[in-house]
Amino acid sequence: MSDTPLEPPKIEFPCPDYPIKCMGEASAGYREAVLNVMEIHAAGFNIDKVSVRDSRKGTFQSVTVFITATGEEQLQAIFDDLKKLPETKMVL
Template identity: 85%
Template sequence: MNNTTQEPPKIEFPCPDYPIKSMGEATASYREAVLNIMEKHAPGFDINRVSVRDSRKGTFQSVTVFITATGVEQLQSIFDDLKKLPETKMVL
């Protein structure tokens, strides 16, 4: 048996084109709430690259935003704020 532990890849900051996907209930305000959080933590992200997809039945929605990640603290703050949204089910 091999007991070596593989570490996750290291991210070099700043990291352009870093994708963040938030999935949640498809409500009228979910996309806007996600974008407000992204603007708070990663101002100036390219709104034209935002991707919004509804689930087959329209119950859920995924919002993918590409940002320039500046550090672990920034990413943690984004993930924490997205998870606080009542509609959010998962953040990747």
């Protein structure tokens, strides 16, 4: 067993089909708000690959979008803007 700390895997950019999952309180406009953020930072993502799942009780909703990630700055901007949405609880 090695004593060296584990480093997260390096991402090579551009990275096609990079998944971003956003979880928040379910509301009529949450999906659209998430997609608007994605359109700003990753225009041209495949809308057909977007998945939306409701929690068992319908209180929360997860939205997963696959983008072509172009760099760490883009990803940080996406995460920052998604976290600013009032419904958002977590971004992965």
